[in-house]
Amino acid sequence: MNAADREARVEEALARLDLDAKASLLSGQDLWTLPALPEIGLASIVMSDGPVGVRGTAFDPSDTSLTLPSPTALAATWDPDLARRAGRALAAEAHRKGVHVLLAPTVNLHRSPLGGRHFECYSEDPLLTARIGAAHVTGVQECGVAATVKHFVANDAETERFTVTNRIGERALRELYLAPFEQIVAEARPWLVMSAYNAVNGPTMTENRELQSGVLRGEWGFDGVVVSDWLAARDTVRAIEGGLDVAMPGPRTVFGRALAAAVRDGRVSEKSVDDAVRNVLRLAARVGLLDGLPPEVPAESRPVPEDGRAVAREIATRSFVLLHNRASVLPLDPAVLPGGIALIGRAAEAPRVLGGGSATVFPERVVSLLDALRDALPEATPLTHEPGTDLTEALAVAGEGFDLWTVLRAERGAVLAQQEVTSGRIRWTDSSLPGGVDYDALATVELTGRFTPRESGSHTFGTRGVGAFTLTVDGHVLFDGEHRSAGADPLEALTGRPIPRGDIELRAGEPVEVVLLATTPKMEYGDLRGVSFALAHAAPARSDDPLIDRAVAAAASADVAVVVVATTEAVESEGFDRETLRLPGRQDDLVARVAAANPRTVVVVNAGSPVEMPWRDDVAAVLLSWFPGQEGGAALADVLLGLDEPGGRLPTTWLARLTDAPVTRVTPEDGVLPYDEGVFIGYRAWQRHPAVPAYPFGHGLGYTTWTYETLETTADSARVRVRNTGDRPGRETVQLYVGPAEADPSRPTHWLAGFATATAAPGEMADIEVPLPLRAFQIWDEETSTWTTVPGDYRIHAAHDATDLRLTTTLTIP
């Protein structure tokens, strides 16, 4: 069936709907779905996060998912083909879970290293982001599942994300922040785009007519659905007129009934509603939910499903970035390790395989490095494991040792319902209160019960959530007050950090009574209503000294020490930015002491985004494993033992110290966050910055060496010849940078224009061809509001990374 016939069927379905039905289709019916409209043969569209797996419609640990490496890892492969295969693997998961729309990929940029969701975005460079993102969307959609490119646009930090206005110059907006969206729309035709929480230069994004209707739909020809980020739609008229199609989540949103009413009283034209409904019906038709239309990609023309575990492992291997490798300590050869390996770090046993927040899925399994090395090493090679430090999260939702239940009361104290709970986390919508309690009748919620400590000492208790609380432990009131949300973030109760409220001495095995009374328990935001707060607890802090001493002793008596250091969910998650880039706990001390005890110390960094590594010059090798997904441990063992080489290159500059970085600010002032650095972020900023990063953008070593032999250019492509000069087969990511021959202070000295991968056996050469898009020679002209080619001489560099430019030639652009 051709496109015109499909559109005709969509029109016909639209024409059969009355105003109420149309308005209802633009509003979530619950957290994840749109309503079915049987009268036109339309089934319910189901959406789910993204981006490392498909969670499904439940937030339920028993509903597990294939868990791929996190987006920074995917970008570190610099391999669009792998990103496409990742997309296919996720599409298979979506089919398995009855999901039609994947809420991914996230293509915001690494503007500041403090960005909390850095791990969930790809890169500081718009071209790398666009190439990986476009391939990912293609992979998902060629299997018949819709992808959602998010968050449009400039949701590059989390602080005050619901209310912040990002003030961005037109050039930076076009050349950096909009660029990935533009290229992905052009190349991969995504079926949805998600509108961000933040405002850009005035209007909040869900109401930003200029960017949504003007740029995205008008200029770029986007024909999919613009869905709000969850709770981002605030105003019926401004959102529909601003180009938003669907408001999520339901059941009460600013669309639905409120939209129908706005049409009836003349505040909104029915045509605006029809335009949005047409987009939703087109989406439904694409994913096969509109009777009478085959899905856009029929089952028989979809690619053969990927083997999920195999893709997860391959991406991980190809994403690991070897930052340095003194005296070729890696790969390890078990044949010459009679003293064995001392494997150190909690994360060697319990790795952090993914970041937190809405990106959370529940992995179907997790392969740790400890398990994988045990399997891979010959019996004769000794392997010891020491945790080294205690990384138990300071304050976490009350769980172990607590017996809790809730009491729901009415205004005058009458008990409406009681229910046991399995943890200190309360999360109900207004229609799912325990015992079917009527939300309007609810006045207070008490979370109460017993806590039996395992250890004697000073225990800390805390709260998460917004509102007035009284917290009493063993008869002592630890807190009686109110917590307001700084940035009016309605999701703070779900994603915010718990706040410590007081300490109390307790004795092991002696139960005490705990009561957390929420006197204003209702969380209301727009039309979303519910109850959400948590009781948090931290056991007495233990000294890490004995753990460190044991790790040092193990390292001293082994041939090699492998230390795995990691961030935690309290560091890399959603809803807050980072405050420091230091590794949590005493991990820096641990590495320093192990390195002093064994010169052959290899550090594996299990983090989704940059961390400071003050010990980096004192250790033999540093390998970044990112958040490596469920198969990460197996991939790490392959790379450490040389079965594979680490294939990753940095998708973002790795700084030495936060204070060195050119752009860090994520905190708005009076609600405004100025992007004053213009087009100078990431390596574009470091080029003109006095400090030097620890490792530049694009950097990464394999296990062989390469020479760059020749570089030839035509007007629209470059040909590079490289030779493998080492003694094992390898893979080189050849990067092409372009910059004006004559320095131009308004532009970076050079920027990424293309890349491609070469593989070659020892001694052999490889020729690769890299297209040079015209856009590489253009700027956004703020006077004419158009892309303008800047004529003149350009230097074209074939490079190993953004600072290691191996060959240069000149190209004249007319």
Ligand code: BGC
């Ligand atoms: C996040 C989105 C996510 C949505 C649904 C929001 O808080 O910003 O990325 O898709 O929640 O979970």
